[in-house]
Amino acid sequence: MNEALLRGLTPSVLTVLVRRGADFAAAEDAVQDALVEAVRVWPTDPPRDPKGWLVTVAWRRFLDARRADTARRRREDLIEEEPAPGPAPAADDTLQLYFLCAHPSLTPSSAVALTLRAVGGLTTRQIARAYLVPEATMAQRISRAKRAVSGVRLDRHGDVATVLRVLYLVFNEGYSTDADVDLTAEAIRLTRQLAAVIDHPEVVGLLALMLLHHARRAARTGPDGGLVPLAEQDRSRWDTELITEGIGILQTALARDRLGEFQAQAAIAALHADAPTAEETDWVQIVEWYDELVRLTDSPVVRLNRAVAVGEADGARAGLARLAELDDTLPRHTAVAAYLHERDGDLETAARLYAEAAGKAANLAERDHLTRQAARLNARRRQ
Incomplete structure (x- = not known):
């Protein structure tokens, strides 16, 4: 079968x-x-x-x-009577279904679950396992979502940005779950499918971004399952075929001169993928792409990531100056501060901030990584 x-x-x-x-x-x-x-x-x-x-x-x-x-x-x-048996229409109506599953009346979690069920063809049990919730809970979530969209007509296109946001959520969720359904691979499959039925540069921009991130997946964790930062990853474990495909797709999208946030994010990922070593990363160009992302989104999270890039391009103190302009309650703000203080040579402050960031971590893997960073710096200080 x-x-x-x-x-x-x-x-x-x-x-x-x-x-x-x-x-x-x-x-x-x-x-x-x-x-x-x-x-x-x-x-x-x-x-x-x-x-x-x-x-x-x-x-x-x-x-x-x-x-x-x-x-x-x-x-x-x-109700229309049963049509005579025969070949099904060749037209692919999948696009409308994407828009329906990303309907604005749905919460992001419900939109993701309904997309995986209706477009992805996953069972309720598979989706529940992927999200680490009871099957009954996921069944209720999907049932509510189906009821919410039951009266919506499939007679016009919806918001592409909403569909892409749902697919991006599916992809990111795959990095934080350990289940029999590979959500990152599923998100890539669905985005490829979407790219085949809609001509939009941000759709292929998102596909390029997913491929470039997915190419590094094998190197993101060590033998013990712990997180490995980008700068410390074994680049020989990166999937060069996915990188080549992602960069090729991105170049085609950028040539259309209709820049969007997923294309800009993919450009940043491509610069990381292009660097033979962490030291050879073109941080100046990465900062320029973050400037484009700030212009497109004005997102505090983008500004946070830009502070890291500035710290690499212009020195840790320049990065700390950019970080000081941001709300310190932002997710990962404390971890970024710890990293930049370590780059600046202030190991005592960095160790304290790594320990503080560990207490705010969103998942166990991140918490363990930050705890190890704090312990590493404390050990260095005692030498």
């Missing part, structure tokens, strides 16, 4: 049912039933037209469920 084929067909089959008049929640249930039937039937009787087969079976399941619902029997006259 080709699981990748089934997952790839799921969004377009779901969209066909919604376009025929099925509400989203009922359509999604019918598609899941069809997928179960495909797993049972296809190994011994594979269809010539897999998508058409799924559409036909899912539509029958939908009609059966509606006819069994006596409370809504009067609505059956409004």
